[in-house]
Amino acid sequence: AQTVTQSQPEMSVQEAETVTLSCTYDTSENNYYLFWYKQPPSRQMILVIRQEAYKQQNATENRFSVNFQKAAKSFSLKISDSQLGDTAMYFCAFRGAGGTSYGKLTFGQGTILTVHP
Amino acid sequence: SAVISQKPSRDICQRGTSLTIQCQVDSQVTMMFWYRQQPGQSLTLIATANQGSEATYESGFVIDKFPISRPNLTFSTLTVSNMSPEDSSIYLCSVEDRRGGYTFGSGTRLTVV
Numbered sequence: 001a002q003t004v005t006q007s008q009p010e011m012s013v014q015e016a017e018t019v020t021l022s023c024t025y026d027t028s029e030n031n032y033y034l035f036w037y038k039q040p041p042s043r044q045m046i047l048v049i050r051q052e053a054y055k056q057q058n059a060t061e062n063r064f065s066v067n068f069q070k071a072a073k074s075f076s077l078k079i080s081d082s083q084l085g086d087t088a089m090y091f092c093a094f095r096g097a098g099g100t101s102y103g104k105l106t107f108g109q110g111t112i113l114t115v116h117p
Numbered sequence: 118s119a120v121i122s123q124k125p126s127r128d129i130c131q132r133g134t135s136l137t138i139q140c141q142v143d144s145q146v147t148m149m150f151w152y153r154q155q156p157g158q159s160l161t162l163i164a165t166a167n168q169g170s171e172a173t174y175e176s177g178f179v180i181d182k183f184p185i186s187r188p189n190l191t192f193s194t195l196t197v198s199n200m201s202p203e204d205s206s207i208y209l210c211s212v213e214d215r216r217g218g219y220t221f222g223s224g225t226r227l228t229v230v
Binding site: 033042044091107109 | 207
């Protein structure tokens with residue numbers, strides 16, 4: 001079974017600064033997908049960024065980028081130029097590419113990020 | 118991305134009663150997923166709902182407690198049966214979107230008293 005670990009329960013950053021959230025995972029699969037989701041107090045789950053394991057290039061979405069280290073099974077999220085609206089719970093998630101794990105998301109414990117003015 | 122309408126957004130229920138949560142998707146999807154998020158916790162998959170077949174439940178979740186219906190490719194319901202205070206959680210439905218990510222409903226905050 002896959003596991004996803006986020007070792008930082010809480011993080012804080014000053015507005016306009018850069019912050020990195022950590023995520024490690026464990027799987028025996030070779031092909032899979034990794035995600036970062038944001039959950040603000042409204043509790044709506046919002047997809048931040050997505051990475052396919054077969055792609056070596058790190059995904060980027062505007063101010064958000066990842067550092068994907070497949071051999072180390074590490075998938076960190078970097079938020080540049082932090083904004084107050086980035087304040088939320090961030091979840092790292094894993095999805096297998098096939099078999100019984102197809103379509104199912106396994107989530108990490110979450111990291112509460114607070115952006116201070 | 119798909120748009121999901123989830124109802125109700127919140128409810129306060131008496132123990133021993135049941136609550137049915139609905140999710141309507143604006144496009145046809147093969148699989149719908151139901152998650153539970155206990156207070157301050159992460160999301161845990163309850164079951165996968167496929168149209169035309171019985172839902173597939175994850176370890177620790179049973180059909181008698183969480184019956185699911187999937188009458189067509191755009192709609193699903195999750196019922197939380199014989200509720201106790203331990204069932205107080207946020208319940209979310211989800212579908213895969215065309216970009217390979219997942220879209221979630223806005224969640225149902227359930228409080229059992």
